Amino acid sequence: MTGLPCEVGTGRRGGRHDISRVQRILRAGLRVLVRVGMLTLLGGVVAVFGLAKGDDPDLQSHNEAVSVEFDPATAARYKSLADAPFDRPILLNYHDIAPDARAPYRVTPRDFAAQMHMLKLAGFHTMSATELVRYLRTGEGTDHSLVITFDDGTSGLWTHADSILEQCGFRAIVFVITGRVGTHRPYYLTWKELAKMQETGRWDIESHSHDGHDWVAIDAEGTTGPFMINRAWLSEAGRLESLAEYRRRVERDLRRSIAEIESHGFGRPQLFAYPFSASVKPSNDVQAAAYAKGLVDELFEGGLTNISPPTTYLSERHRLQRQLGRIEVFTDTTSDELFERVRDSLPIAVEDVPAPAEASGWLDRSGETTALRMEDGTFRLGVQPGSWAEVTFAPQQTEDWTNYLVQVQLDPAAPAGTDSSSGLEIGVGGEGDYRIDVSAGWFRVDAQSLGERSTIAEGPIAAPGPYTVLAVVRPHEVSFEINGVVVHEIASQGEIRGGIGLRVRLGPVAAAEPAFRNLTVASLG
Numbered sequence: 001m002t003g004l005p006c007e008v009g010t011g012r013r014g015g016r017h018d019i020s021r022v023q024r025i026l027r028a029g030l031r032v033l034v035r036v037g038m039l040t041l042l043g044g045v046v047a048v049f050g051l052a053k054g055d056d057p058d059l060q061s062h063n064e065a066v067s068v069e070f071d072p073a074t075a076a077r078y079k080s081l082a083d084a085p086f087d088r089p090i091l092l093n094y095h096d097i098a099p100d101a102r103a104p105y106r107v108t109p110r111d112f113a114a115q116m117h118m119l120k121l122a123g124f125h126t127m128s129a130t131e132l133v134r135y136l137r138t139g140e141g142t143d144h145s146l147v148i149t150f151d152d153g154t155s156g157l158w159t160h161a162d163s164i165l166e167q168c169g170f171r172a173i174v175f176v177i178t179g180r181v182g183t184h185r186p187y188y189l190t191w192k193e194l195a196k197m198q199e200t201g202r203w204d205i206e207s208h209s210h211d212g213h214d215w216v217a218i219d220a221e222g223t224t225g226p227f228m229i230n231r232a233w234l235s236e237a238g239r240l241e242s243l244a245e246y247r248r249r250v251e252r253d254l255r256r257s258i259a260e261i262e263s264h265g266f267g268r269p270q271l272f273a274y275p276f277s278a279s280v281k282p283s284n285d286v287q288a289a290a291y292a293k294g295l296v297d298e299l300f301e302g303g304l305t306n307i308s309p310p311t312t313y314l315s316e317r318h319r320l321q322r323q324l325g326r327i328e329v330f331t332d333t334t335s336d337e338l339f340e341r342v343r344d345s346l347p348i349a350v351e352d353v354p355a356p357a358e359a360s361g362w363l364d365r366s367g368e369t370t371a372l373r374m375e376d377g378t379f380r381l382g383v384q385p386g387s388w389a390e391v392t393f394a395p396q397q398t399e400d401w402t403n404y405l406v407q408v409q410l411d412p413a414a415p416a417g418t419d420s421s422s423g424l425e426i427g428v429g430g431e432g433d434y435r436i437d438v439s440a441g442w443f444r445v446d447a448q449s450l451g452e453r454s455t456i457a458e459g460p461i462a463a464p465g466p467y468t469v470l471a472v473v474r475p476h477e478v479s480f481e482i483n484g485v486v487v488h489e490i491a492s493q494g495e496i497r498g499g500i501g502l503r504v505r506l507g508p509v510a511a512a513e514p515a516f517r518n519l520t521v522a523s524l525g
Contacts, residue, residue, distance in 0.1 A: 058182070058190040060159045065167040066113040075121055078339060082123025086346045087141030088313045088400075089127060092338075093149050093306050093326035097156040097164075101331045109160040114335040116168045119146060122339065126170045129204035133270050133301045136319055148172040149304065149326060151208055151273050155186050158193045165202050175208035175273035175304070178260035191264045198266060205266040206273070207300070210257040212250070213275040218284045226278035227253075229289040246288050247295075254299055270301045271324075277305040279323070297322060313345050315399035317430055317497060348397040350404045350523040357519040362391045362502075379502065379516040386508040390501060392428045398499025399429040402475050403524040406500050409517040410438045411466035419507030422514035426471045426478065430498030434490060436480045437503065438467050445480060445488045457488040466517070474524070 070078065095105035097112050107115075124146040127135070132147055134140070148165075150157050153176035165172055174189075174197070182190040189197075197203040215224035216232040218240070231246045233239075241249070254272070261269050274296075283289040296303045307325035314324060327341055348361075359374040370391050373380040381389045410422045420439060427433035432449035444458040461467065463483055470481040475497075478490045500521065504514050 056192070057185070058192040059196065060155050060186055060193060062158060063109070063160055063163060065163040066109050068110075068113045068117040070114075070117070070121075074336075078118050078121040079123075081339070081343055082121070082144070084343075084346055085143075086313065087143055087145075088315065088347060089132065089135060089142070089145040089147050090124075090313050090342060090345050091147040091149060091304070091324055091326040093151060093304075093328045094161075095151050096154040097160040098154075099160075104331050106156075106331055107329060107333070108331075109164065111334070112161060113164045113167075115329070115333075115338050116164055116170060118335040118339055119342070120168045120170070122342070126172070128171055129173050129206060129271055132173075135314075136302050136322055139316065139319055146170075147326075149273065150174045152177055152213070153181060153189045153194070153208070155189050155193065157203075158189060158197055162197060162200065162202060166200070171202040171204075173204045173206055173271065175206050175271070176261070177208045177210070177213045177275075178257045179209075179211040180213070181260075195265065205261055205269065206271040207254070207257045207261060207269040208273045209275050210253045210260065212253045212257075225282055225284060226276050228275055229278050229280070229283040229292045231285050231288050240284075243285070243287060243291075246285075247291055250292055251295060254295060258299065271304060272296050272300040272302070273304040277307075279303060279305050312396040312399075313347055315347075315429075315497075316495075317399060344397070346397065347400060348394055350401055350521055353393075353521045355520045355522070357393070357521060361394045363393075363395060365390050365392075367395075377518050379519065380513055381502065381504045383504045383506045383513055385506050388503070388505040390425075390503045392425070392501040393499050395429045395499055395501075400497055401499050402473060402495065402497045404521060405470060405472045405524060406519070406521045407468065407470045408502075408519040409466050409468050411515045411517065412438060412440045419505070420514060421505050422516065423503035423505075424469050424471060425501035425503060426473050427496055427498035428501045430496065431494055432492075432496075433498060433501075434471075434478055434480075435501075435503065436469060436471070436482075436488075437505075438465070438469060438482065440465055443482060443487055445490075447490070456490070459487065472524070 094107060096103070096107070097109055098106045099108055100106065101108045123144045125144060127142070127145050127147050135142070148170060150161070150172060153174055157174055161172070174194070176189070176194065180188050181194070182188060194205055198205060209228065212227040214227045216227050216230060217223070217235070218225045218230050219233050220238070228250060231240045231243065232249070234241055258269055279293060280289050293303070302322045302324050304324045304326060306328040312325050318324060327345065329338060356377045359372040359379065362370055362372055364370040372391065373382055381391060383389045406424065406426060408424055410424070412420055412422055421437045423435050423437035425433055425435040432447060435446045437444045437446070438461070441461050441464065442458070443461055445456050446453050447456050461482055467482050468484070472479045473496060475495045476492050478496060479486055480488050502516055506513060
């Protein structure tokens, strides 16, 4: 017989009762030991495999990349972009990568993977923050360069996005709100997760403010505006903060953000993403917004926003201004849609515009596609009597045009005194633009700078029309000719860059709509 001895002691209650009691105690102890052993074993399993969120509460799990396949036709279409020549960066902006994509700024891992693989097939390579800053300083172009950015610093970047970037050989920049790092777990990344991300060599850590990703009250009624570019309402004092108080608040926030990033070992941030893309408006004080822009220029190498219309490359004008627009990606953005937006963001060379120009590619002033009526090389804008219309050719893709000429035959189509005219505009999308308007027997040249338009020349035209108008655009001068005669020349200290536009004004009693014939654009070399 094994186990307990049959007899223990000789007490008055009898040995067997005492033996049973001892057995119960020993068996209970054995059960405790077994339970402790099982917990220890489970602890070992957890230590080996980790929990869903990781053993370390400051470190989320790191999921595997999502597999992506495209059908042959789709893959071929994406690959076609790899042959398109361009040497200026395109910037993308994301916010969060998460399986639950109900919020408009969340992209699912599967959609994000499809977008990254599409960009890989399209021949893109990604730039680091250092490479982007070098480009801002030197303007030295790189072929098929892409900058992938994420605002806010959400944990989905480490959990889902990182492995997908690794799979595609891409890297990215995360703009963190330093005052929220490690808060509202598991939504925001921790400093430890950010350190792990930087260790991969795929991530750069830059600034999105400290506490400035917020709205502040700007009047007694509780109206709010973006923290960075508005003077705040001081309720206890019953007034707006002074400009000096505003400046101290904003500067303190930006310097705190820089100090937090540096103190955690990431180096000094060189780039700043404006919260809510609010770099100029909505602001209750233009001086405040101008101060914020100047402060960002002082503390950082570039300020990033999201743009509308959401198609552009980093033009020379924006490089010099250190203002970087990004294509924003939303929950419902498919890889096909992003492909089209990126494709439509590539710069168009003057040499690639057919002669005469075609009706496609023109946008109205709101940035919407407009259908020009075109027959036998003649454009008509479809203007009703008593109204006007303006269209521009691919404005986000022609911002860097210079050293070109544009010629068009303008037919006012209405006799003198009917208040009808047709015009040609150059420098669209640049620092300023110039326009020549022609009516029956009269011309006028306007210049626009900083949103203000003024007439700089006007006079009679001897011939009755139609009129052949030629504009010659060089980096620092523009000349306008009518029927081979120079009517005005303009010298500019700043560099003249930008595309072309057409304008029609139709008087209330006009009998016919002005027309544009044989529009031709050519490079001057």
